[in-house]
Amino acid sequence: MKYEVVIGLEVHVELSTKSKIFCSCSAEFGAGPNEHVCPACCGMPGMLPVVNKRVVDLGMTAGMMLNCHINRTTTFDKKSYYYPDLPCAYQTTQWFAPVAVNGYVEIDTPSGKKKVRIKQIHMEEDAGKLVHDIAPDTTHVDFNRTSVPLIEIVSQPDLSSADEVIAYLERLHSLLRFARVSDCRWEQGSMRCDVNLSVRPEGSTKLGVRTEIKNMNSLTAIARAIEYETARHIDAIENGTEVLVQETRRWDDAKGKSFSMRTKETAGDYRYFPDPNIMPIVIDDAWFDEINASLPEFPEVKRERYITELGLSEYDADQITSSRALCDCFEDAYSVCGKAKDCANWIISEVMSILNSKKMTFDMLTLDGKALGALINLVCDGTVGRANGKKVLLAMFDDASIDPKKYAEENGFIVSNDTSLVESVVKKVCDSDPQTVADIRGGRDKAIMALFGRCMKELRGNCDPQVLRKALMDYING
Amino acid sequence: MDYKELRLLEMLNQLSLSDAQKSEMLEFFEKRESDLAILNELDTESVERMVHVMPISTVVREDIASQPFDRDELQRGAPNAELGYWCVPRVVD
Ligand SMILES: [Zn+2]
Numbered sequence: 001m002k003y004e005v006v007i008g009l010e011v012h013v014e015l016s017t018k019s020k021i022f023c024s025c026s027a028e029f030g031a032g033p034n035e036h037v038c039p040a041c042c043g044m045p046g047m048l049p050v051v052n053k054r055v056v057d058l059g060m061t062a063g064m065m066l067n068c069h070i071n072r073t074t075t076f077d078k079k080s081y082y083y084p085d086l087p088c089a090y091q092t093t094q095w096f097a098p099v100a101v102n103g104y105v106e107i108d109t110p111s112g113k114k115k116v117r118i119k120q121i122h123m124e125e126d127a128g129k130l131v132h133d134i135a136p137d138t139t140h141v142d143f144n145r146t147s148v149p150l151i152e153i154v155s156q157p158d159l160s161s162a163d164e165v166i167a168y169l170e171r172l173h174s175l176l177r178f179a180r181v182s183d184c185r186w187e188q189g190s191m192r193c194d195v196n197l198s199v200r201p202e203g204s205t206k207l208g209v210r211t212e213i214k215n216m217n218s219l220t221a222i223a224r225a226i227e228y229e230t231a232r233h234i235d236a237i238e239n240g241t242e243v244l245v246q247e248t249r250r251w252d253d254a255k256g257k258s259f260s261m262r263t264k265e266t267a268g269d270y271r272y273f274p275d276p277n278i279m280p281i282v283i284d285d286a287w288f289d290e291i292n293a294s295l296p297e298f299p300e301v302k303r304e305r306y307i308t309e310l311g312l313s314e315y316d317a318d319q320i321t322s323s324r325a326l327c328d329c330f331e332d333a334y335s336v337c338g339k340a341k342d343c344a345n346w347i348i349s350e351v352m353s354i355l356n357s358k359k360m361t362f363d364m365l366t367l368d369g370k371a372l373g374a375l376i377n378l379v380c381d382g383t384v385g386r387a388n389g390k391k392v393l394l395a396m397f398d399d400a401s402i403d404p405k406k407y408a409e410e411n412g413f414i415v416s417n418d419t420s421l422v423e424s425v426v427k428k429v430c431d432s433d434p435q436t437v438a439d440i441r442g443g444r445d446k447a448i449m450a451l452f453g454r455c456m457k458e459l460r461g462n463c464d465p466q467v468l469r470k471a472l473m474d475y476i477n478g
Numbered sequence: 479m480d481y482k483e484l485r486l487l488e489m490l491n492q493l494s495l496s497d498a499q500k501s502e503m504l505e506f507f508e509k510r511e512s513d514l515a516i517l518n519e520l521d522t523e524s525v526e527r528m529v530h531v532m533p534i535s536t537v538v539r540e541d542i543a544s545q546p547f548d549r550d551e552l553q554r555g556a557p558n559a560e561l562g563y564w565c566v567p568r569v570v571d
Binding site: 019035036037038054055056082132136138139141142269271278 | 486490491492527529530534535536537538539540541542543544545546547549552553558560561562563564565566567568569570
């Protein structure tokens with residue numbers, strides 16, 4: 001018998017905010033234990049939540065990027081469960097009126113485009129971290145992550161293979177990073193997902209027993225877990241190796257196996273109820289329009305435009321559209337200098353290699369694109385030599401306030417148009433090395449490169465190479 | 479609400495009720511359920527969900543981080559804290 005797999009995903013994405021969802025504590029990753037806590041996010045009695053506007057902005061942005069309907073009145077609810085990582089014994093989340101509903105994303109599959117429907121996107125707070133390995137009989141609790149804002153993107157069960165799941169996750173990753181909703185870093189846990197999976201005979205409309213694999217945080221582990229679970233379900237159906245139950249499972253990537261965690265609570269067990277401490281959030285037209293106007297062009301639309309309108313090669317367009325920060329830098333530079341190909345060259349060969357050498361991701365780029373455009377102008381019109389231009393760029397990475405022209409002037413990087421200076425340097429260098437000059441006169445043309453290099457060094461790179469070459473030839477031959 | 483459902487709620491809320499409290503609770507929930515049954519007779523098909531009794535919306539704050547509270551100050555009242563952590567009885571085996 002042939003089987004089909006039915007998969008739905010719940011993807012948690014940590015939002016790019018400076019502060020937490022209901023208090024002003026820092027949401028930044030990597031502080032010492034409980035350094036980002038206050039009475040509100042520690043669940044001290046009497047503390048009241050105040051909603052961070054940016055969280056709602058980003059929730060709406062995600063909804064719009066994923067073609068969702070935005071609920072103009074959206075509310076928070078309490079989801080009850082007792083565990084020490086949640087100091088209030090409930091998580092504040094959205095159940096009755098989530099910020100966005102009924103969307104879709106398109107993914108590429110071997111049989112063409114496929115729409116994956118989004119059931120809803122809701123905003124919620126993250127839980128804290130529990131540390132079990134400091135002492136044998138004690139759990140240590142760190143509330144830094146408690147109340148850090150998340151969105152959870154819930155898909156319909158429209159996915160039917162590990163490949164489709166990966167394509168869907170990569171698409172979410174790209175869209176959310178482009179819209180600056182999240183940095184989506186799997187390795188830091190700012191993107192993670194729960195996989196709901198069931199198996200049924202092909203053509204059947206009845207769903208099989210559903211299991212949920214919790215807290216997956218790498219694409220390769222997700223693919224392996226899906227393959228394993230699919231095989232386990234089919235084995236149970238065909239050979240009766242075990243009785244499948246609806247449950248939550250944990251994936252052990254080292255062992256390559258999933259393990260039962262506990263029987264799944266039904267929604268009723270969480271006893272969702274409206275949070276009386278947070279009034280409804282009403283999104284008026286002005287707010288809605290503001291977010292709608294701020295949405296970026298989709299990456300593939302940008303790519304197409306770069307190729308057809310700006311004349312970039314497919315390779316260059318792919319490189320630049322791999323990151324929103326590179327796109328912004330490119331577009332700002334282009335708006336200043338109008339030289340698309342040169343902007344692409346500078347970004348791909350110089351900017352990217354500086355980022356690599358600083359071990360920074362492309363998204364971490366903060367270079368002022370307009371200043372880069374000005375620098376490209378200086379190099380293209382011959383005011384600054386290319387090698388010195390790179391030095392200016394490096395300085396601009398360390399100090400965003402640098403004006404390229406001013407910096408080039410202050411550091412003596414301006415190409416001299418003073419031919420008498422060039423001629424005097426040529427004379428000095430040639431006279432100090434009569435042997436090489438004689439060699440060149442005798443036909444060893446290549447030796448001229450040595451003299452050229454010494455002259456350029458003497459001129460500190462501030463000379464048009466053509467001008468220098470001509471001056472050298474004139475002196476040697478004259 | 480039957481005895482089994484009450485047991486589940488008791489467990490989920492980490493409560494331990496005496497027999498007298500249990501029958502009191504059951505009585506309480508039965509009364510509420512019969513009240514709700516009356517409300518359920520109404521046709522609410524075309525009625526919009528009421529989000530709040532008053533027509534008000536929340537205030538929001540700007541996304542600015544600050545750290546006005548000191549960790550040690552916050553942990554001063556904790557029954558057990560060390561190394562910057564709050565300590566609780568072990569929750570995994
Ligand atoms: Zn806080």
